[in-house]
Amino acid sequence: MVRGILLAAGYGRRFDPEGRRDKLLARLADGRPLIWHSALALCAALPGSLAVVRPGQTERVHWLRLAGCEILETAHAEQGMGSALAAAVAASADAAGWVIALADMPWLPAAAVGRVAAAIDRPDTVVAPMHGGRRGHPVGFGAAWGRRLAALEGDRGARDLLHGADVRVLDWHDDRILRDVDQAADLDPALPSCG
DSSP states (O other): OEEEEEEOOOOOTTTOTTSOSOGGGOBOTTSOBHHHHHHHHHHHHSTTOEEEEOTTOHHHHHHHHHHTOEEEEOGGGGGOHHHHHHHHHHHTTTOSEEEEEETTOTTOOHHHHHHHHHTOOSTTOEEEEEETTEEOSOEEEEGGGHHHHHTOOTTOOTHHHHTTOOOEEEEOSSGGGTOOOSSGGGSOTTSOSOO
């Protein structure tokens, strides 16, 4: 079974350099935080996806569970995205592959997640959606990538593994596979930026 992994441990320093507001808890128009939207899309396509958080992120865990995620709370995630991903892959080592999504992409469609997951048809597969000539998220890896993913460290994510890899790209019809929230200005200006 292909396993969804949601990287939800980040500090969001570009969103609020002073660290007073949690980017992933910023509210969208329906009053729910962007972390919930990101998790819901992943879990809709891959039920029981594994969300990685740092210890003590109680409110994030609450919203992730409401969206259907299983939770991996690990101090390794404090070291950065690579360490968080490595911990999640190690915790799901029996998977046939992984679809890795980011918790700051609340507009990512579940259909894109499902399409990436369905395209993991061999252990050595790497697959990602593309729109307008830009590769987006989520990214799928077959089981043969497990050892390399589990060896990631610090803040260097899987992007480095993709250099030189034969990535199968899937054309996607809109920019939701590209759109994330790094700063408050990235939120739709018609929506409140923080709850």
